[in-house]
Amino acid sequence: MPWLSILMGVPVVGALAVAAVPKGSDKLAKQLTLGVSLVVLVLTLAMAAQFDRSGARYQFSEVHDWIPSFGVHYAVAVDGIALVLIALAVVLVPIVVLASWHDADRPEAKRSVKTYFALILVLEAMMIGVFAATDVFLFYVFFEAMLIPMYFMIGSYGGAQRSYAAVKFLLYSLFGGLLMLVAVIALYAIAAKGTFLQPELLGAIKDPTTQKWLFLGFFIAFAVKAPVWPFHTWLPDAAAQAPAGAAVLLVGVLDKVGTYGMLRFCLELFPDAAKFFTPLILTLSVIGIVYGAIVAIGQTDMKRLIAYTSISHFGFITMGVFAMSADAGAGATLYMVNHGFSTGALFLLAGFLINRRGSQYIADYGGVQKVAPVLAGTFLVAGLSSLSLPGLSTFVSEFLVLIGTFENYVVPAVIALSGMVLAAVYILWMYQRMMGGPVQESVKALPDLNLREKFVVAPLIALLVVFGFFPKPLLDVVNPAVHQTLTTVHAPQFTPAIPVTAEKKGAGQ
Amino acid sequence: MSTLTAAAIEAPKIEYGELAPMLLVFGAAIIGVLVEAFTPRYLRKSIQMPITILSMVGALALTIWQGAQGVRNAAAMGAVAVDGPSLFIWGAILLLAIVSVLLINDDDQFVAQAAAVPGSAEEDQAISEGGAHTEIYPLVLFAVGGMMLFPASNDLLIMFVALEVMSLPLYLLCGLARRRRLLSQEAAMKYFLLGAFSSAFFLYGTALLYGFAGSVDLSAIDKALATVGGQDTLLYMGAATLGVGLLFKIGAAPFQAWKPDVYQGSPTPITALMASGTLIAAFGALLRVFWVALGNLDTQWTPVLWGVAILTMIVGAVLAITQTDIKRMLAYSSIAHTGFLLTAVVATGKEAQNVNALSGILFYLVTYGFATVGAFAVVTMIRDAGGEAGHLSRWAGLGKRSPALAGIFALFLLAFAGIPLTSGFFGKYAVFAPAVAAGGVGLVIVGVVTSAMAAFFYVRVIVLMFFSDPAPEGPTIALPSMGTAAVVTLAAAATVVLGVFPQPVLDLAHSAAQSLFVR
C-alpha cells in the first residue's frame, strides 16, 4: 500500500478539515489537529516497522508520471536516512501542537487560530514529502513550497519583529532555492536523461567543471537552508521571532532538509565536485561550529542563543556529511535527529518560560529552579543534551562525527572539539543565570509545568535518554543508506563496527 | 508604372473558413456598432453583452475545432498564418478576453459620458442619468480581433494594420475610466502618442525590409536573407527599427516607459485586457518576425535581445520595488515578466530548442495572463471613496478584513513570484529550461536573481495585507458582481490547477509549437 502518499495525504486532508472548522470553536480545531498528527505518527511507526533494514535501499517507493514533458515524476521512497528524518518530523509535530496549544490564541492580535494549526499540518505533509521525494524536481517543489506555510506561521503568529524576520527568512531561502532551480534545469539539460529521477541521474554528469557549478548551485541552496556559516544570518531572527512551536519545526526539521539535501544530492549526484569542495566546506563548518558557539555565549535573548547553538550544531552536521567516512555520515544523520529533539525541547521550554514571564531576555530571569523545579530540571536536561553530555543521544552522534572526521581530516576535528567546550560554557552559563541564583521578583509567581506541558516535554526527554543509551535501532536503519551513499561517492569503506563501540562508550560513562 | 498597372489582375482567393474566428469577432464588432446606432439607450447593454460574449465563445469554439482539424497553413494568399501557434494564441486571447469582458461588464468602471468635462454639471447629469458608453463592447471586440490578427499575420503589412486595429480601440478605452478621469485621459494620451510613435518605427522598419527584400512577406524576407545582397544596411536598419516597434509593444526596456502610466491610468478591466491579451498578441508577433523573417539573422539579433532581456528584467524588478501604487507595481512586474519571456526568445538555434522555447513561452503567457487578470480583478474590488484604493498603504491589514480575498490575491502574487505549486513556477521553468539548453545560463541566472528581487515586492504586499494592522477607515471591499466573482474564482482555479497539474496545457502548447511557425 502507498504508505508515503497516505502519510502525506492524511495531514493535507486534516488541514482542510481544520480549516473548515467553523469560527469560534478553536478547541475543536486544536483537538482535530492533535488527532491527525497522532494518526500520522502511528502510521509512520507502522511503516517504519515494515522497513526492511537489510532490504533494498529505497523502499515503499511509488513512481507516477507527473509532468512527462518535463520528465518530472511523482516519485517517493524512503531509505534509512529519509525514514529517520520523517520519523523525527512526525514525532515533533504532535508535540509541537500540544506545546503551542495557546500560542496562537492571543486575544490582542486577533489571528485565526485554526489557520495556525492547519498550517502546521500542511507543513507536516510537505516535510514528509521533501524527505521522501526521490525525484529532484519533486524535491525542489517541496523544498520551495515549504517556505510558504512557515512564512505565514512566523509572519502572522510571531513576535514583535515578526514580519521583518519572516521576509528575511523567505527571501534568503527563495534566493538559494532559485539558484538551485538554475542548477536543476541545467542538470536536466546536461544529463539529457529526460528524467528527474534521482537514482537515474546518478553519475550522469561526467564533466568535472560542470559538476562543480551544479554542485555549487545545489550547495548554496542547502547551505542557506541549513545555516552554514556565511549564510546563517536569517536563522536567529526567524527562530527568535517565530512562536516556539514554529521555531521547533523550523530549526528541528526544516533546516535538516538542507543537510539532508547535501547528503542525498550534493554527494550522490556530484561526487567529484563534492570531493573537490570538501576542504572548503569543512572549513566553513568548523568556522560555523566555533562562531556559533562564541556568539551564542554573548546572547542575551534565549531564543537567539538557542538559534546560535544550532548554528554551531549544524556545523557538526555538515562536517559529518562531508567527512566522507561511514560513521561520520551515520553520525551526521543521527545528529540531525537528535538535534531535532534536543533543540526542540530547548525551544519549547524557552517558550514556556516566555509565556509565563512574557520576556525572552535571560536577564529577566533568575532562580527559577526554586519556584519551578520541574521546568528547571527539564531545561537542564535539554541543555545538557545540547552540549552533548555523554549518556544523552546527542553525544553519540557528535562523537561519531568527530571520530569519522578524525579518520580523514584531523585538524578540523580538533578545532571542532573546542566547540564542545564552548557549548558547555553557553549552556551552563545560561542555566546558571536563569535558573540558579536568587529568585527574582518577576519570577516569584512563576507556575511550574502543567500537565499539558509535562506531556510535551516528557517524550522528548525520554527519547534523548533512550537513544543516548541505545542508539542501535537508529544506526541499523541509517548505516546501510549511508554506506550506499558513500559507495556512490567512492569513499573509503568501513565496517559498521564503530557504532557498537560508540554505544558501549555511551553506556560506559 | 502604367505598363505594370495594365498587367491583368487575377482575383485572389481567401479561405474564409480558416479565418472564421477572426471574422466572427470583427463581424460581431460591426453588429455592435449597428446596435449602438439603432437601438434605444436602455436596451443597448442587454444586447451588446450577449453579442460580445457569444461571438467570442463562438470564435473560441471555431478555434478549438480548427485545432482539432489540424489546420496548418497560410490563408488569404499567405497573408495570414493559421498555424499551431496562431491557434493556441487565439484560444488564449479569446479565453482571457472573455474573462476580461466579464470584468468590463460591471459598468461603474467606465465613464458615463466621455465628452463631458470632468467635474462639470453635464457629467453629474450624465452620471445621475446612469448613462454609460456601451460602445466599449464593440471597441473591445475590435481590439480583440486585432489581437488575434496581429500574431497570425504572415506579412508585415497585415501585421501593421493589425497592430493599429488592436491599438486604436485600446487608446480610446484607456481614457474611459469613470473615476480619476484626468489620470485616465492622460494615460490615453500618453499611450496614444507613444504607441503611434512606436508603430511609426515599426512601419519604417517594414519599409526598409521591403526595400531589402522587395516584399513584405515574412517568408520572402527570409528567402532574401538566405542570399544576402549588397543592401545589408537596409536589412540591419530595417530589422532594428522593426524590433524597436515590437519591443515597444511588449513593453521591454528601454521602451517600457508607457506601461506603468497606462496601466495605472486606464480603467482596471481594460488594464487586465491589455496586460493579458495585448502582451500575448505582441509576443506572438515578435516571435513570428524574429523567427520566421529574421531567422537567418539570429547571430545578429540574439546578443541584442540578451541585452534587452537583462535590462528589462532588471528595470522591471528594481523600479517595481519603489512603487507605492498597486497598479503601477503590477505594471512594473509585467515588465519584469516580459524580460523573463524574452530569455526564452533568445533560445533559438536547433529546431527542438525552438519548439521547447516556443511551447514554454506559450505556456508562460497563458499562466501569466490568468494570474494577472485575476490580480486586476481583485484590484477592482478594493474600493475607496474616490474609486479603487490604489495606494499600497490602503491595503494594510486586508488579510484581517477579508481573508479570502487577500488570500486569493496573495496566491496570484506568489504565482508572479514563481513559487512552486502555483502556475507561475512552471511558467518560469518552461521559459528558463530552453534558455539554459540554448546556453543562456548567464541570462537565466540574471533572471533568477531578478525574480528573487521581484519576489521581494510581491512579498511586501503580502506582508502588508496579512502582517500589518488594518488602516483605520480602510477601503471597503466591494461586494463582487457575478462577473467579477466568476473571474476571480476562475483565475485562482487556473493558477492552482496549472500549478499542480500543468501537463494538459503543456501538451497543448507543445503540440501547437510542434509545427513551429508556418513559413
Added chain:
Amino acid sequence: MELYVPIVVLAVIAAGFAVFSVGIAPFTGPKRWNRAKLDAYECGIEPTPQPVGGGRFPLKYMITAMLFIVFDIEIIFLYPWAVAFDQLGVFGLVEMVLFIVTVLVAYAYVWRRRGLDWD
C-alpha cells in the same frame, strides 16, 4: 515623369502671374494711412482679433474634417477598384459590397449620434 512636365510649365506661368500681381499690388495703389482702415472689419465695433496661433473654433468643424478623411480614404479605394473592376469580376463586387457596407455602418452610427446635424 515627362507626362508631368507640361503641368510644371503651366504651374510656373500661373505662379508667376499670381506672385506678380500680389507683389505689385502695394505699389500700384495709393497710400492713404488711416488707422481705422487697418483694423479688422467688424461692423464698426471694437475688433476682437483671434489670438496668434489661431483661436478656438467649434468642434463641429473638426468632426466634419474627420468624416471627410474617412470618406476620402474610402474613395481612394473605390477608384482602383472601379478601374480594375472588369478584371476582378464578382470577387471585386463581393469585397466592395462588404467594404461599402462596413463604411455605411460607421456612417449610420455617426448619423444616429447626430454627427451630421448642424444646429
Added chain:
Amino acid sequence: MRALLADPAGAPTLADFGKDPLWISIIKALFIFVFLMLGVLFGVWTERKLISRMQHRYGPNRAGKFGLLQSVADGLKMGLKEDILPRTVDKVVYILAPIIIAVPAFLSYSIIPFGPMVSMFGVRTPLQLTDLPVAVLVVLAMASIGVYGIVLAGWGSRSPYAVLGGLRSTAQVISYEIAMGLSFVAVFLFAGTLSTSEIVAKQASGGTWDLGSISIPLPSWYAILLIPSFLIYVITMLGETNRVPFDLPEGEGELVGGFHTEYSSSLKFAMFMLAEYANVFTVSGLCITLFLGGWRAPWPISLWDGANVGWWPMLWFFVKLALVFAFFIWVRASLPRIRYDQLMAFGWKILIPLNLAWILVVATVRATRVEGADKTLVMVIAAVVVVGCLAIYFRFDTVNQRRREARAAEVEAEFERLRAEPTAGGFPVPALDLPHYHGVNGRKEVPSGTN
C-alpha cells in the same frame, strides 16, 4: 469594350502624351492661361449681362460695346485700389493665401482635353496640355489644395468673420468634394481608366448591353447612361465652387465677405475672384469631359465625318462650356441661397448615401456583363444591396420625419415665447450709445470716407 477603342478619328490615348517638345508644351500652357484669363473676364461680363437680362435689367452697358470692357475696367480698378494690410493679420499667411488659391485653379485645366490629335506647327500633338493615368485625381488634388487657400485666408486674417467664413467654406467644399469624388466612380467603372482622353474616347459611341438574346444599345454620353451620377455631379459642381445656391461662405447677410472679408478689393481680392471663376470653368470642363462626351460633337453633328477631326472639336468644346456656364448663371438667377445646415445635411445625408447605393447598383449591373461571372450570385448580391439600401433609407426617413416634427414644434414654442417678450431670446444687440470708433489718436489721419 475593345470595339470602342477602334475609333477612326485620331482620338489620342495615353501613349500619345509626353512626346511634345518643350516649346509646344509652353505654347499649350500659355494658351490655357490666356484662355482662362479671358474666360474669367468674359465670364464675369456674361454673368452680369445674362443675370440682369433675366431680371429685366440692362446690366453693364457703359464700358465698351455692350459693356464688354466692364470686367476689364473692374480689373484695372482693382489694380489701382489701395492695398490695405490690416494690422492684426498674420502677414505671411495673409499674403500667401491668394497665391495658394489661384495657382491650382489654373493647374486643374492641364488635363482637360480640348480636342483630338492635330498638327501644331508641323508637330502632331493632342489638343490637351497633358494626360496622366490618374488625370482625374489631379483635378481633385488641385481642388483640395485650393481649400488650403481658403482656410489659410480665413486663418491669416485673424478676424472672427474671416475665420468662420473660411472654416465654413472649407467644410462645405470638402463635404461636396466627397460627393463629387463618389459621382466619378460610376464613370470609371464604365471607362475603366482615369485618363481623361481615354474617357472621352470611351464616349465616342455607346456599347450595347446584351441581355440574353436582345441587345439594347447604350447611349454614348455618360451623362445619359449614368444619369444619377451626372445629376449628383452637377449639384456638387455648384457646391464645390461656392456658387448660388451654395454661396454660404460669402453670404453677405451673415458673414460679411466670408474668408476674404479682410481682403479689401485690391489685386489680392482679384486673385480670389479669378480663382472662383477659374474653378467654375474647371468643373464645367470636367463635367463636359466626363459626362458630356468631351470635345466630341453631339449627335446630329457627329453624323458628319469631319466633325471629330482636326480643330473642329475645340469649337464643340467651347460651345458645351458656354452652355454649362450659362447653366450656372441660370441657377444663380433662379434659386435662393439655402441655409447652412440644409446645405450640409443635403451633402452628407442625401448625396453620399445615394451615391454609394448607385455605385453598388452600377457595379452589380456591370458584373453581370463580366465574362464568366456567376449570374445568380450577382443577382443575390444585387437583391441584398437594393433591399439594404431601401431598408436603411426608410429607417432614416421615418427617423428624420420624427426629428423634423419635434424640431418644428420646438421652434414654434420658442417663437411663441419670443412673441410674448421680445428680448427673451437674448440676441446680442449692440448698445445704442456705442461711441463710433476712430482708432487710437496718433499721427495725422486722413478722415475715412475722403478718397
Added chain:
Amino acid sequence: MTTHYLVLSALLFAIGAVGVLVRRNAIVVFMCVELMLNACNLAFVTFARQHGNLQGQIIAFFVMIVAAAEVVVGLAIIVTIFRTRRSASVDDANLLKY
C-alpha cells in the same frame, strides 16, 4: 536616383522622431508622428519604384488609412484633454509620475 528619395524620407523620419522627443505640445508631437508615417510612405513608394512591383504603392494606401484612423482617434483624445485642462502641453499632463 532613387537614393535621393530614400535620403529625404530618412531625413523626414528623423525630423519627425526628434520632434516627437523634443516638442511639448501634444498636437505638434502628433503631427510629428504623422510626418514619420508619411516618410515611411515615401520610402515605400520609392522602393516600389526601385523593385518595379506595386506592393509598396498599395502599402502606401494602407498606411494612409491607418494614419487617418490615428488622426481621428488621436485628435479625439487630445481634444478631450484640452477641454479638460485648457492646454495641450505634454508637460501639463503630469499626474502620472514615475
